[in-house]
Amino acid sequence: MELQTFTLIAGGLALVFVMTCLGSATVFLFRKNLKEGSEKIFLGFAAGMMIGASVFGLLMPAMEDTMETLQFPAIPIVGGFILGVLFLLGLDNLIPHIHPSSDKPEGLSTASKRTTLLVSAVTLHNIPEGIAVGLTFAVVAQNGHNPAAYAGAFALAIGIGVHNFPETAAISNLLREEGLPRWKAFVYGSLTGVVEPIFGLIAVLIAAWIAPYMPWLLSFAAGAMFYVVVEELIPEAQKGGHSHKGTISILVGFIAMMVLDMALG
Numbered sequence: 001m002e003l004q005t006f007t008l009i010a011g012g013l014a015l016v017f018v019m020t021c022l023g024s025a026t027v028f029l030f031r032k033n034l035k036e037g038s039e040k041i042f043l044g045f046a047a048g049m050m051i052g053a054s055v056f057g058l059l060m061p062a063m064e065d066t067m068e069t070l071q072f073p074a075i076p077i078v079g080g081f082i083l084g085v086l087f088l089l090g091l092d093n094l095i096p097h098i099h100p101s102s103d104k105p106e107g108l109s110t111a112s113k114r115t116t117l118l119v120s121a122v123t124l125h126n127i128p129e130g131i132a133v134g135l136t137f138a139v140v141a142q143n144g145h146n147p148a149a150y151a152g153a154f155a156l157a158i159g160i161g162v163h164n165f166p167e168t169a170a171i172s173n174l175l176r177e178e179g180l181p182r183w184k185a186f187v188y189g190s191l192t193g194v195v196e197p198i199f200g201l202i203a204v205l206i207a208a209w210i211a212p213y214m215p216w217l218l219s220f221a222a223g224a225m226f227y228v229v230v231e232e233l234i235p236e237a238q239k240g241g242h243s244h245k246g247t248i249s250i251l252v253g254f255i256a257m258m259v260l261d262m263a264l265g
Helices: 003-028 036-069 074-094 114-142 147-177 182-191 195-209 211-237 244-264
Strands: none
Touching: 003 114, 003 147, 003 182, 003 195, 036 074, 036 114, 036 147, 036 211, 036 244, 074 114, 074 211, 114 147, 114 182, 114 195, 114 211, 147 182, 147 244, 195 211, 211 244
């Protein structure tokens, strides 16, 4: 891998992680716990950004590739999407974690504390985001290092980073509510984003070996990200009953990602 290519990929992955840390740092700004309405807005915006990133940054490039090269273009798109959903569903049933609005842990039984299970939930769902960013940069590197294409890859990285900010802000402040000191809530919130650069680099290395299956991989990442949105973010944004704040913030997040993709993609 060329040094310039590696630098760009590392920069995109680092951007996502930095946004995670900045979101977690908001725990030092709020003297009181986040109000439920603010939390719904944060999580709803994050859900909208993730939907937009999945559609514009992953599914559409995969569709364009298959439409040009395959006789049955829907097979890798639908197949990869389903595999991504099944992958996250499998992890959900294996890794011990708990959703913020629930008192019942999921995954294999464990004696871990609730704070640990909350961190595990966010960490688990950050995995497909790292994969998505890594794969997007890998596609650009495999197709001639087009500057415009790199701008599109950074649009996805920025989108996921912006999505990570409110999501991690919500979880770090929730950890504060659970009784953790602010500094520890910040550290735990930041650590949820470590998996993103790790899995992003893994995705880049794998993509170099299985380039012909890139549409499958892009759709796989999109399916995994959609699973996160439907399984966790939207229910959290709508918890306690129908919420206009949650609904509108989801739409605003999607629009923001759409504008970002058009501006940079």
